[in-house]
Amino acid sequence: MDKNYYYAYFFLLVQIIAIIRNLLEGYNYYFxxxxxxxxxxxxxxxxxxxxxxxxxxxFGLIPQIIFLIDFVYLTSTxxxxxxxxxxxxxxxSFAIFSTILVHLTTFFAxxxxxxxxxxxxxxxxxxxxMLAVYVIMLTLxxxxxxxNYVYSTGNLLSSFNFTIPHIVWLWPFLTFLIIILPTHxxxxxxxxxxxxxxxxxx
Numbered sequence: 795m796d797k798n799y800y801y802a803y804f805f806l807l808v809q810i811i812a813i814i815r816n817l818l819e820g821y822n823y824y825f826x827x828x829x830x831x832x833x834x835x836x837x838x839x840x841x842x843x844x845x846x847x848x849x850x851x852x853f854g855l856i857p858q859i860i861f862l863i864d865f866v867y868l869t870s871t872x873x874x875x876x877x878x879x880x881x882x883x884x885x886x887s888f889a890i891f892s893t894i895l896v897h898l899t900t901f902f903a904x905x906x907x908x909x910x911x912x913x914x915x916x917x918x919x920x921x922x923x924m925l926a927v928y929v930i931m932l933t934l935x936x937x938x939x940x941x942n943y944v945y946s947t948g949n950l951l952s953s954f955n956f957t958i959p960h961i962v963w964l965w966p967f968l969t970f971l972i973i974i975l976p977t978h979x980x981x982x983x984x985x986x987x988x989x990x991x992x993x994x995x996x
Contacts, residue, residue, distance in 0.1 A: 801906050802839035808832040808895055815892035819885065825931065825941045827854055828861075831899045839906075847903055848912045849919030852977045853927075853969075854900040861897050904981070909988055912981045920974045928966050937962075 809832035816824065824830055831854055838846040865879040874880035882890055927942060937945040945962050958964065 796842075798839045798842050802836045804902070805832045805836035805839065805899065808899060809836060811892045812896045815889050815896075819889055825935055825939075827927065827942055828858065828896045828899065832896060835899060835903050844907055844910050845913070845915045846919050847907050848910065848916045848981060849923055851900045851903050851907070851981060852912075852916065852920040852974045853923055855904065855977045855980070856973045858897045858900050862894070865894065865897075904984070908981075908984050911985050912978055916981075917974070917978055920978070921970065924966060924969055924974065928969075932962075 809830075812829055812832060815821070816829065831850065834850055835847060838844075838850065860876065861878055864874055864876040865882065868874045868879045868882065872883075882893060885893065928944065931941055931944040935941045935944070940946055943961070944965050947957050947961060958968070961968070
C-alpha cells in the first residue's frame with residue numbers, strides 16, 4: 795500500500811480519538827484548528843496533495859508549539875503562563891492524552907513530509923486555508939467562544955496584561971506574518987538541511 799494511505803489512516807484515527815474525547819467531555823466546539831486538523835491531513839494524504847499538507851503545517855505548527863510549551867510548564871509548575879492549557883487539569887488521563895495527541899498533528903505531518911520542498915503553492919494553500927478559517931469563524935462562531943483567537947487574544951496573553959486592539963480585523967495579516975511565513979521558512983530550512991545532509995552522506 796502507498797505510504798500516503800498509511801499516513802491518511804493514521805490521521806483519521808487521530809480524528810476519531812478527538813471526537814471520542816469531545817463526546818466524553820461534553821465538548822461541542824469542533825471549530826478549533828486542532829480539533830479538525832487531523833481529518834484535513836487525512837484528506838490531503840488520501841489525495842496525495844503534499845502542498846496542502848505543508849500548507850496546513852504552515853498554519854498550525856507554531857500555535858501547537860505554543861500550546862505544548864504551555865502544557866509542559868503547567869505540568870512542571872501547576873501554572874499555565876499563557877493561559878491556554880489550565881483547563882487540562884480537570885481532564886482525565888484519556889482526555890489529556892487525546893488533547894496532546896491532536897496538538898501533535900502538525901509535528902507528525904512535518905515528520906512525514908520534511909524531505910519535500912515547500913514552494914509558492916504551499917504558501918498559496920496556507921493563505922486560502924487561513925482565509926477559509928477566518929470566514930468560517932466570523933460566520934459560524936461567536937465572540938464569546940473566541941475560537942482560534944479570531945475575535946480577541948482571550949487568555950492567550952492575559953498573563954502579560956497584553957491585548958491586541960481590533961484583532962478581529964488584523965487577524966489574517968497577523969496570522970500570515972507571525973505564523974504562516976515563519977513556519978514556511980522553517981519548513982524550507984529543514985528541507986535544505988536534510989537535502990544537504992543526504993548529499994554529504996554519498
